[in-house]
Amino acid sequence: MNKMAIGGVGVRIGLLLLLAGLVSPAAWAQSPTALIEDAMNLMSQRIEGHKEELQANRTELYALIDEILLPRFDRRYAARLVLGRNVREASEEQLERFINAFYASMVHKYADGILEFNHDRIQILKFRGDDTKPRVVVKTIVTLEDGKKVPVDYGLVHRKAGWLMFDVTIEGISYVRNFRAEINAEIQESSLDAVIERLEHETGIVTAQ
Secondary structure, eight states: OOHHHHHTHHHHHTTHHHHTTOSOGGGTTSOHHHHHHHHHHHHHHHHTTTHHHHHHOHHHHHHHHHHHHGGGBOHHHHHHHHHGGGGGTOOHHHHHHHHHHHHHHHHHHHHHHHTTOOGGGEEEOOOOSOTTSSEEEEEEEEEOTTSOEEEEEEEEEEETTEEEEEEEEETTEEHHHHHHHHHHHHHHHSOHHHHHHHHHHHHTOOOOO
16 A cells, blocks of 8 residues: 555645535435535635634634534444454444544544645546445546646445545545555554554543543
């Protein structure tokens, strides 16, 4: 896995991980492509004129992301995919703590990207999937400041409430697969508890003792 691909280009356009969740509940019944289109419009509205304020206040930035993303991102599904086979050995307490820590880590890692959002640099490609299936991919092209065009694909899963986002693939590198490789290697070297505690420490999560 090319970790630098996620850490480099991904940091610059990591806000795109959030877009599939930035829609009103009434829009969840829309097609996958329409959901992404509405998401971009809402993103522009929410951050316009507030970038400097959000840049200076990380707590407010995280809160804004959490407010919009949390109800619209299938964090449980994404976290279980990241754990892979390790989910079978995890207790309910470990699983819940990992889900919370994984989600918080994702928000913190990609928060800066939201401040670089530019609606005009994103092109949504024509949807060629089958939206009757439970999982689909919506493809986009992002043009960076240096003119480089970066493919960004969104993995969406259909739930009773409608479409929810669970993964993003940047230049062929899936966030879920990349993070799973890192986490699984760390679990093998230490333990699931150690991984959870590290993520909680890094994101400031306080757990009851």
